[in-house]
Amino acid sequence: MVTEDGYPVLDRGGSAIFIPPDAKVSVAQDGTLSADGQPLAQIGLWQPDDPLTLTHQSGTRFSAEAVQPMEGGRMIQGSLEDSNVDPLSEIATMIAVQRAYELGQSFLDREDDRARNVIQTLGR
DSSP states (O other): OBOTTSOBOBBTTSOBOOOOTTOOEEEOTTOEEEETTEEEEEBOOEEESSGGGOEEEETTEEEOSOEEEOSSOOOOTTOOOOOSOOHHHHHHHHHHHHHHHHHHHHHHHHHHHHHHHHHHHHTO
16 A cells, blocks of 8 residues: 555554555454455554644655654544635735735835935924
């Protein structure tokens, strides 16, 4: 069993998972893989000891100095993970930030003009 990028999927012990050819595979919520109703292995879920040590390798691959098996994870067969970002709210936030920036910039421009006028008036 390999990922889309060709890397082996590891079990809880860190070994590659092998599935017999033409087997009907199912995944339980705890990550247990079964082929034709017989349990084969449990997909390993790992978490870094310190998330700040994660280093991006390529695509969706990361490496860490030390990892530990993750407890309490859940897998759902036949589902795709949704994004944790709501694009519409992020665009609305971006527009609000842009408007605040423009307001601040126009305030600075007016203040600069005011200071320039004071200097010109007092310099005469």
